[in-house]
Amino acid sequence: MKINGVDVESGIKRFGGKTDRYLKVLHSFAMGLEIDDTPMEITFSNENAEESSKNIHKIKGVAGNIGAVALYEALVEFENMQRTGTLDNILYNNIWLRMKETKESILNATGNAADIEQRPQGSINELRDLLIELLLTLKISEPTNCEAAVKALSAKSWKTISGGELDTINKAILDYDYDKATEAVNKIVLNNNYKGVSEAVNEKAVKCLINKNISVLIVDDSKENLSALRGILEDSYTIYVAANGERALKVADKNLPDIVLLDVVMPGIDGFETLKLMKSDSRFLYTPVIFITGSGDSFSEAQGLMLGAVDYIVKPYNPDIVSIKVRNQIENKLHRDSLEVLVEKRTEELRKSQEAIIFGMSFLAERRDLGTGEHLKRIKRMAGLLAECLFQKYPEVISLKEINNIASYSPLHDIGKIVISDTILLKPAKLTSEEFEIMKSHTIQGADMLLQTKELLDSGADNLMVAVDIALYHHEKFDGSGYPKGLKGEEIPLSARIVALVDVYDALTSRREYKDAFTHETALDIILNGDGRTQPEHFDPLVLEVFKLYSNKFIEKQHNI
Numbered sequence: 001m002k003i004n005g006v007d008v009e010s011g012i013k014r015f016g017g018k019t020d021r022y023l024k025v026l027h028s029f030a031m032g033l034e035i036d037d038t039p040m041e042i043t044f045s046n047e048n049a050e051e052s053s054k055n056i057h058k059i060k061g062v063a064g065n066i067g068a069v070a071l072y073e074a075l076v077e078f079e080n081m082q083r084t085g086t087l088d089n090i091l092y093n094n095i096w097l098r099m100k101e102t103k104e105s106i107l108n109a110t111g112n113a114a115d116i117e118q119r120p121q122g123s124i125n126e127l128r129d130l131l132i133e134l135l136l137t138l139k140i141s142e143p144t145n146c147e148a149a150v151k152a153l154s155a156k157s158w159k160t161i162s163g164g165e166l167d168t169i170n171k172a173i174l175d176y177d178y179d180k181a182t183e184a185v186n187k188i189v190l191n192n193n194y195k196g197v198s199e200a201v202n203e204k205a206v207k208c209l210i211n212k213n214i215s216v217l218i219v220d221d222s223k224e225n226l227s228a229l230r231g232i233l234e235d236s237y238t239i240y241v242a243a244n245g246e247r248a249l250k251v252a253d254k255n256l257p258d259i260v261l262l263d264v265v266m267p268g269i270d271g272f273e274t275l276k277l278m279k280s281d282s283r284f285l286y287t288p289v290i291f292i293t294g295s296g297d298s299f300s301e302a303q304g305l306m307l308g309a310v311d312y313i314v315k316p317y318n319p320d321i322v323s324i325k326v327r328n329q330i331e332n333k334l335h336r337d338s339l340e341v342l343v344e345k346r347t348e349e350l351r352k353s354q355e356a357i358i359f360g361m362s363f364l365a366e367r368r369d370l371g372t373g374e375h376l377k378r379i380k381r382m383a384g385l386l387a388e389c390l391f392q393k394y395p396e397v398i399s400l401k402e403i404n405n406i407a408s409y410s411p412l413h414d415i416g417k418i419v420i421s422d423t424i425l426l427k428p429a430k431l432t433s434e435e436f437e438i439m440k441s442h443t444i445q446g447a448d449m450l451l452q453t454k455e456l457l458d459s460g461a462d463n464l465m466v467a468v469d470i471a472l473y474h475h476e477k478f479d480g481s482g483y484p485k486g487l488k489g490e491e492i493p494l495s496a497r498i499v500a501l502v503d504v505y506d507a508l509t510s511r512r513e514y515k516d517a518f519t520h521e522t523a524l525d526i527i528l529n530g531d532g533r534t535q536p537e538h539f540d541p542l543v544l545e546v547f548k549l550y551s552n553k554f555i556e557k558q559h560n561i
C-alpha cells in the first residue's frame with residue numbers, strides 16, 4: 001500500500017508487522033488531527049502557547065512512530081522555527097498545508113480500514129465471542145482493540161445490551177480502567193445468562209499467560225504509541241497498558257509486571273514521579289524500568305537514569321532496538337532472579353549443615369548419660385511443636401522465625417554437661433548438695449561455650465543467642481524457684497520457658513535407672529497438677545495452657561521415635 005507522505009513499510013514494521021492494526025491506528029490518528037479548512041493565524045504568542053507546544057510535540061512523536069514522515073518533518077520544522085523565533089505566517093501556512101495533505105491522504109487510503117461497524121447482525125454465539133474478545137483484549141491488550149470490540153457490540157444493536165451499559169464500558173476503556181470495564185462486561189454476561197463465557201474467557205486468558213509468563217507494562221498517554229509498542233512486543237510477552245501514572249501504579253500493583261516501559265510526559269503525575277512512587281514499593285525495587293523519551297531530550301534521559309531507570313527508548317521507535325533493549329533487561333532480571341533463588345538455596349544448605357553440626361555437638365554432650373541421641377530428637381520435635389501451638393493460639397507472642405530458632409537450638413540445652421565429670425554425671429545414687437551445685441553449672445558452662453562459638457562466627461550468628469538463652473535458662477522456673485539465676489516470669493526468655501516444659505515432659509515419659517517411663521496421661525497430670533517435685537507454677541501459664549490444649553499432639557511426637 002502507498003500513502004503520500006507516509007512511510008507505510010516502516011510504520012508496519014514499528015507495529016510488529018501487524019498491518020491491520022497499523023492501518024486502523026493510522027486512520028484514527030488522522031481523524032483526530034484538528035486541521036480545519038482554513039489555515040489559522042499563528043497563536044503561539046497567546047496564553048495557551050505552552051499547552052499548544054506540548055500538543056504539537058506529542059503529535060510529532062506519534063507521527064514519527066507511525067511513519068507519517070511528511071507530517072513528522074513538518075512538525076520538526078515547526079518546532080525549530082518556533083524555537084529560533086523564525087516562524088512567520090507564510091511558513092506556518094506551508095506547514096499547515098503539508099499537515100492537511102497528510103491527513104487527507106491517510107484518510108483516503110485507510111477510509112475502509114475501520115469497517116468493523118459494518119458487520120452483519122449475528123447470533124447470540126457471536127455476541128458471546130465478542131464479549132470474550134472484549135474481556136481478553138481488556139486483559140492483555142491495548143484500548144484500540146477494545147474500542148473496536150465495543151463498536152462491534154454497538155453495531156449489533158442487541159436489545160439485551162443497553163446504551164448505558166456500552167457507555168460504561170467505553171468510558172472505562174478510555175480511562176484504561178480494566179476492573180471497571182470487566183465488571184460492566186461481566187454484568188452483561190450475567191444479565192443475559194451467557195453461561196460458559198467466564199470459563200471460556202478464563203481458559204483463553206490462562207493459555208495466553210502460560211505462553212507468555214513474562215509481562216511488560218507499557219505506560220503512555222498516546223494510544224498510538226501504546227499500540228506500536230504492543231505490536232513490537234506482544235508476540236513475546238504478556239502486555240499490560242496504562243494511559244497515565246496513576247493507572248500504571250494500579251495495574252502494576254495488580255499484575256506485578258516483569259518490566260515497565262514508561263513515558264515521561266503524561267497528564268497527571270509524570271513519568272519521573274511515577275517511577276519514584278513505584279520504587280518506593282519494595283515489590284518493584286528491582287523491576288527494570290525503561291523510559292520512553294522524545295529524540296534529543298537528553299535532560300529526560302539523564303533524569304530518568306538518575307532516578308533508577310535502567311535504560312531509555314527514543315521516539316520514534318526503532319523496533320529492533322526496542323526488542324533488544326527489553327529483552328536485555330528481562331534477561332538481566334531473570335539472571336538476577338535465578339541468582340536470588342541460588343542464594344536462598346545455599347542459605348538453606350548452610351542452615352541445614354549448621355543444624356547438623358549443632359546436633360553433633362549436642363549429641364557429644366548427651367551421649368555420656370542418655371546414650372542414643374533420641375532424647376535430643378524428641379526435644380527438637382516437641383519444642384518446635386509447642387512453639388507452633390503457641391503461635392496458633394497466640395500469634396502475637398511468638399514469630400515464625402522464633403519457632404524455627406527454638407526448634408533448631410533446643411537440642412543444645414544440655415551442651416554444658418560435656419564439662420561435668422563422669423562421677424557426677426553418671427552417678428547412680430542421689431547427688432550430694434555440693435555435687436548438685438556442680439551439676440547445675442552445666443547451664444552457665446553451656447551458655448559460655450555457645451557465646452564463645454557465637455563470637456568466633458562473628459556476624460550472621462545472631463540466632464545463636466537463642467541457643468545461649470536456652471542453655472542458660474532452661475532450668476529457670478516461672479515462680480522464681482529455678483537456677484542458675486532464679487529468674488521469674490517473663491524475665492526468663494520465651495525460648496527457655498518452652499524448652500523447660502518439654503524437657504520435664506520428656507524426662508517424665510522416659511525410662512531412667514531409678515524409674516519407669518510414665519504414660520502421657522500421668523506426665524500430663526503431674527505437669528498440670530503437680531506431684532510435690534514438679535509443680536504447675538514452675539511453668540509459664542500461657543505455655544502450659546497451650547500444652548494442655550494441644551496435648552494429644554505430643555503423644556504422637558513422643559512415640560514417633
Ligand SMILES: [Fe+2]
Pocket residue numbers: 413414442474475
Ligand atoms: Fe539441663
